Amino acid sequence: MSEQPWTIESIHDALGNPALAQRFLGEINRAPAHELLAVFARWERIAKDTLAAVEQGRDMAAAEARGEDPTAGWHDATDRVAVEADRIRARGAA
Secondary structure, eight states, X not given: OOSSOOOHHHHHHHHOOHHHHXXXXXXXXXXXXXXXHHHHHHHHHHHHHHHHHHHHHHXXXXXXXXXXXXXXXXXXXXXXXXXXXXXHHHTTOO
């Protein structure tokens, strides 16, 4: 989204998925007045994250179309995650 302020309509549109957009409308319409700003802020963040994910997907598709590896700049966290999982299992949490 550009520099325009977020509105209920722009959040609804940015969500893309009709079921998700309907959930947003339901929550924003049922929110008590003292919770309205918090509900709006949470859905604004979700909308921003959704738009960022769409943009990332488009960038990855464009990179792949150019014959590039779309994940070239990503860091492989497999080893770090495996070590953390082993640590958690050792504590008996899993």
